[in-house]
Amino acid sequence: MTTAATTTGSPADGALAVAAIVLSLLVAVWALVAALRHRPPDRMQLIGLAVLELLLLGLVLVTAVALAGGERPGEPGSFFGYLVTLVCLPPLAAVLARMEPTRWGSAIVCAVCLVTPVVVVRLQQTWQVLGG
């Protein structure tokens, strides 16, 4: 099943996922700096969240294509749970950040952007069949 040369990796493993993780961490750092400087969430954070959401939706699209191509996640229940959670995270951060126009809004953006990469990694793990 696992060929060393060309492992047909998870659709959640590609450049899109890497980009989402990197961007998410960048936004987290940016928001952390804002929070430490007593700044409310700024336009950059919201733009960052929007781009992040686009990347995650792209991930959903890639996954949908893989599913249509007959590929299946190792743990379907967890995988789709993580996928749904993932695309909800940036909007959640944006809504809460708008509700809290203080440094703590930036802290919320930071927290959510730290959680997002973890969920992406879990998503990748649940695609692979573990212990196989």
Added chain:
Amino acid sequence: MAELSPARPRTNSGPGRLLIAVYLLFAIAASSRATLQIVTRFDEAPLAYLLSALAAVVYIVAAAGLARAGHAGRRIALACCALELVGVVGVGAFSLARPDLFPDETVWSGFGSGYGYIPLVLPILGLVWLRHTRSRTAPAPS
């Protein structure tokens, strides 16, 4: 909306909102995990999965309590944070002492080690926050 004083700190603003956000994240994590475990393989580890479900409910109610910010909300949040702390310490200790009872992980296993120990820190932060917001409304005797 009868405000006691304009400067009254509320549990649902400032740092409290961050706390609510983290509680929400854990509510999502625990409830989706519990639902999945109970629906797909309840027989394998019923105790662990029921505890996951309990944790999920506690996180949801705690978030709601903090968000409501009223007197009742504070009490609810206080009860939930206390229950959470007992839960994470109890389940954490039990999962180490009797691993046979926990063939599968819960949110609270190993003191929340699978979740970066945040489940252990969260109720403490919650209690500190509740105490902090109270001390300014009515200075508590030390």
